[in-house]
Amino acid sequence: MRLTTLGIGALMPWAVWAVGLDYLSGADNMLKYAALPVTSVDSAQPQAMITLSKDHTLFFKAYNDFTDLNGDGVIETTYNHSFIYYGYFDSFKCYSYSSDRFVPANRTEDKYCNNQWSGNFLNWASMTRIDVVRKILFGGARSIDDSTAAGGGDQNLTVLQRTYLPNDAHSFAKYYNGPDIAKLTPFTDISTNKVDKRENGITLCNTTVDILTFSKEMSPCRIFALGLSEE
Known part of the structure; x- marks a missing residue:
């Protein structure tokens, strides 16, 4: 079993693109992230991936x-x-x-x-x-x-x-x-x-x-x- 998390730093092109998004900027960044799942917002792009064996x-x-x-x-x-x-x-x-x-x-x-x-x-x-x-x-x-x-x-x-x-x-x-x-x-x-x-x-x-x-x-x-x- 292996759990792998890819952070923003591992996907530099996405990190640069994401800087301009309103939902990731501002002082209330973490409040928005914690209050609403990322994938429930149309404009939000997934930032993490879990690779898990299925055997x-x-x-x-x-x-x-x-x-x-x-x-x-x-x-x-x-x-x-x-x-x-x-x-x-x-x-x-x-x-x-x-x-x-x-x-x-x-x-x-x-x-x-x-x-x-x-x-x-x-x-x-x-x-x-x-x-x-x-x-x-x-x-x-x-x-x-x-x-x-x-x-x-x-x-x-x-x-x-x-x-x-x-x-x-x-x-x-x-x-x-x-x-x-x-x-x-x-x-x-x-x-x-x-x-x-x-x-x-x-x-x-x-x-x-x-x-x-x-x-x-x-x-x-x-x-x-x-x-x-x-x-």
């Missing part, structure tokens, strides 16, 4: 665990709490799981939570590349975006939904065995130092399944079937 790899996990994310020369092979993971969840909020979605419960200064999900950990565990793109461009894919009273009487309810993941190579699992699991998840009974390594840590499986027919016998993973977060 199936956009539906792979966003954090692949073999990349140096913070530029320190060390590959992040698992969750790194000092790094802020971008995604649908607020890294500085704790989430509870209720009514088939993750709901913000409270804020946290250190990204750790008490008997709740850490938003930073959820971003690492569940986001795909297309989710990150959608978050950047328009705030994320909304399954509910209601400014009036919703089903449960909620006001101004917005629910973001993680992308569809078919049951093939696009589905993925994330494994974590750090000593701070109890501060990142609501689970307090997860072992991290048993002799049999298979009994340690937590594996989070990401796929799209019919939750009504899903059986726990199918997989030893904790399942993120929907990947919903409420703003």
Whole structure:
């Protein structure tokens, strides 16, 4: 995935031509630009272009665990709490799981939570590349975006939904065995130092399944079937 922005400086002939336009001149330049999308004005010429791949790899996990994310020369092979993971969840909020979605419960200064999900950990565990793109461009894919009273009487309810993941190579699992699991998840009974390594840590499986027919016998993973977060 690559996002490329071409500014005015990269298109000098257009920059010279644009100087004479009224809508780009004057002290209120930025006010006009911010108040009205450029492409909604007949006389406005597009000044930026995004070049984005359109292949199936956009539906792979966003954090692949073999990349140096913070530029320190060390590959992040698992969750790194000092790094802020971008995604649908607020890294500085704790989430509870209720009514088939993750709901913000409270804020946290250190990204750790008490008997709740850490938003930073959820971003690492569940986001795909297309989710990150959608978050950047328009705030994320909304399954509910209601400014009036919703089903449960909620006001101004917005629910973001993680992308569809078919049951093939696009589905993925994330494994974590750090000593701070109890501060990142609501689970307090997860072992991290048993002799049999298979009994340690937590594996989070990401796929799209019919939750009504899903059986726990199918997989030893904790399942993120929907990947919903409420703003």
